[in-house]
Amino acid sequence: MPLSDRSAQISALYQEMILDHYRRPRNKGELEGADASVAMKNPLCGDEIYLHVAFDGDAVRDLKFTGRGCSISQASASMMTQLIKGKSAAEIEPLRDRFRDMVMGKADASEDASLGSLRSLSGVAKFPARVRCALLAWNALETALAERSG
Amino acid sequence: MNRRADFPLLAANPDLHYLDSAATSQKPAVVLDALREFYETSNANPHRGAYELSVAATDRYDAARATLARFLGVADADCLIFTRGTTEAINLVASAWGWRNVGPGDEIVVTALEHHANFVPWQQLAIGRGATLRICELTSDGHLDLDHFRTLLSSRTKVVAFAHVSNALGTINPVRELVALARELTGAVIVCDGAQGVPHLRVRYDELGVDFYAFSGHKMCGPMAIGGLIGPRWLLETMPPYQMGGDMIEFVHDQTTTWNVLPQKFEAGTPNAAGAVGLAAAADYLDAIGMDEVLRHERELVSDAYARLAAIDGVILYGPPPSERSGVVSFTLDDVHPHDLATILDGDGICIRAGNHCAQPLMRRLDVSATARASFYVYNDKSDTDALIAGVLKAKEVFGHAAV
Numbered sequence: 026m027p028l029s030d031r032s033a034q035i036s037a038l039y040q041e042m043i044l045d046h047y048r049r050p051r052n053k054g055e056l057e058g059a060d061a062s063v064a065m066k067n068p069l070c071g072d073e074i075y076l077h078v079a080f081d082g083d084a085v086r087d088l089k090f091t092g093r094g095c096s097i098s099q100a101s102a103s104m105m106t107q108l109i110k111g112k113s114a115a116e117i118e119p120l121r122d123r124f125r126d127m128v129m130g131k132a133d134a135s136e137d138a139s140l141g142s143l144r145s146l147s148g149v150a151k152f153p154a155r156v157r158c159a160l161l162a163w164n165a166l167e168t169a170l171a172e173r174s175g
Numbered sequence: 176m177n178r179r180a181d182f183p184l185l186a187a188n189p190d191l192h193y194l195d196s197a198a199t200s201q202k203p204a205v206v207l208d209a210l211r212e213f214y215e216t217s218n219a220n221p222h223r224g225a226y227e228l229s230v231a232a233t234d235r236y237d238a239a240r241a242t243l244a245r246f247l248g249v250a251d252a253d254c255l256i257f258t259r260g261t262t263e264a265i266n267l268v269a270s271a272w273g274w275r276n277v278g279p280g281d282e283i284v285v286t287a288l289e290h291h292a293n294f295v296p297w298q299q300l301a302i303g304r305g306a307t308l309r310i311c312e313l314t315s316d317g318h319l320d321l322d323h324f325r326t327l328l329s330s331r332t333k334v335v336a337f338a339h340v341s342n343a344l345g346t347i348n349p350v351r352e353l354v355a356l357a358r359e360l361t362g363a364v365i366v367c368d369g370a371q372g373v374p375h376l377r378v379r380y381d382e383l384g385v386d387f388y389a390f391s392g393h394k395m396c397g398p399m400a401i402g403g404l405i406g407p408r409w410l411l412e413t414m415p416p417y418q419m420g421g422d423m424i425e426f427v428h429d430q431t432t433t434w435n436v437l438p439q440k441f442e443a444g445t446p447n448a449a450g451a452v453g454l455a456a457a458a459d460y461l462d463a464i465g466m467d468e469v470l471r472h473e474r475e476l477v478s479d480a481y482a483r484l485a486a487i488d489g490v491i492l493y494g495p496p497p498s499e500r501s502g503v504v505s506f507t508l509d510d511v512h513p514h515d516l517a518t519i520l521d522g523d524g525i526c527i528r529a530g531n532h533c534a535q536p537l538m539r540r541l542d543v544s545a546t547a548r549a550s551f552y553v554y555n556d557k558s559d560t561d562a563l564i565a566g567v568l569k570a571k572e573v574f575g576h577a578a579v
Contacts, residue, residue: 028190028522028523032522032523035522039574048510069530070531071544072514093544094512094514095512095513155514155518
């Protein structure tokens with residue numbers, strides 16, 4: 026691939042929305058009364074996400090995260106918490122699948138309004154080495170939900 | 176002198192700035208040719224056949240060992256065991272020597288600079304045998320704290336293990352001083368991780384004073400999955416084998432087995448003969464340049480890179496000054512995560528490593544989760560540094576448009 030194309034993909038990856046969530050993460054911190062806390066790490070680069078979830082029936086009443094890592098992992102976690110708050114497990118599953126398909130380049134979900142700000146992470150699809158970063162918080166959420174449903 | 180042309184991958188990608196040689200080096204044509212030539216002219220199973228071709232394969236394999244022994248200053252070539260690399264070499268010592276000789280109440284001394292390959296085998300040996308792992312801390316500029324090192328050593332110390340050169344910071348450790356202290360205060364076996372030593376320094380094993388010295392071929396222009404362990408004959412002969420199988424046996428009776436002599440005793444199964452031949456070609460390639468010239472070239476590049484990175488606002492550099500390190504520079508930039516920095520540099524064809532460099536104990540002590548690491552080798556030149564600096568400035572710009 027010509028370097029000029031690669032350079033354009035870099036600009037597409039690091040959108041202002043991502044850097045904003047990286048530097049001003051939403052829902053970051055401990056969650057009092059959390060029903061589940063899941064640690065998810067990427068040993069390759071040292072990214073860490075600790076996801077804290079409070080349930081109301083099978084719905085996510087509230088969720089927050091702590092941890093540290095690259096802009097992609099932290100922004101993805103921040104945006105995910107905004108989108109997921111108040112949603113039921115049945116509502117979360119298709120969102121997770123659409124987001125996963127988008128960052129893995131299997132589907133163009135960048136116009137899918139249901140993903141909200143997470144659409145800004147569509148550029149990740151061009152960077153296979155960064156897909157794990159984008160999915161870290163989502164994998165933590167999946168584990169929390171699986172533990173909930175037993 | 177432009178050595179880039181010697182490396183087919185680099186010659187085919189003129190825009191590529193490969194600055195990750197501490198992870199693995201590129202391979203010169205002479206090494207790739209040696210691999211192909213072995214398979215085309217001498218391929219048979221060494222030590223097995225009575226036919227001429229197998230004898231030729233055996234001769235090539237033995238000649239490769241002799242070349243490596245010469246290159247590394249080992250008079251007794253039978254004491255150079257071919258392994259998959261440094262990791263297997265250290266595991267060999269920890270398993271074959273460690274489990275027999277380390278017990279409850281004993282101590283193992285390692286350092287906070289170690290790559291996981293020279294840390295985890297000792298940690299697990301300590302756990303498994305009821306021994307205590309003791310860790311030598313660092314000074315603020317990334318050297319081993321020799322005063323602390325001294326306090327860790329006693330008659331209880333059974334193993335002292337340290338890197339020749341730190342993979343994460345490039346620090347060249349004072350092997351002579353470490354050996355002198357260890358010999359004075361302990362009866363320990365001394366293990367040196369030479370993975371980052373052999374590619375960059377002139378190594379004379381017989382003069383170093385360590386017991387075991389482990390190295391990898393793929394970081395010194397050689398193929399992957401070939402490296403070695405050098406040890407003293409008296410120790411190697413008393414150690415049990417590490418793996419069992421073909422080639423390492425003498426007589427297999429129904430209920431017992433006797434072992435082959437060195438080096439075969441520690442080389443179970445069909446050896447990586449082609450890899451050894453390729454590695455010998457790599458040693459000859461570096462020898463022709465001269466290891467003193469290799470280090471001089473790296474120092475020149477790393478000094479320039481260090482100074483220019485230090486001049487960038489927001490860059491933090493880790494480790495000792497360039498005059499006391501090999502061709503590695505480890506750094507961070509503002510709040511740009513090293514993984515993001517590596518992706519942005521990749522956009523301009525610049526390959527660096529981002530992460531914990533398989534040295535999590537060190538990263539904890541530096542209080543970072545990751546650093547960016549650029550490492551230079553024989554084929555790099557100033558244009559690679561120019562690209563690196565431009566890339567770092569670009570990353571600043573990309574991350575600059577959202578206010579901190």
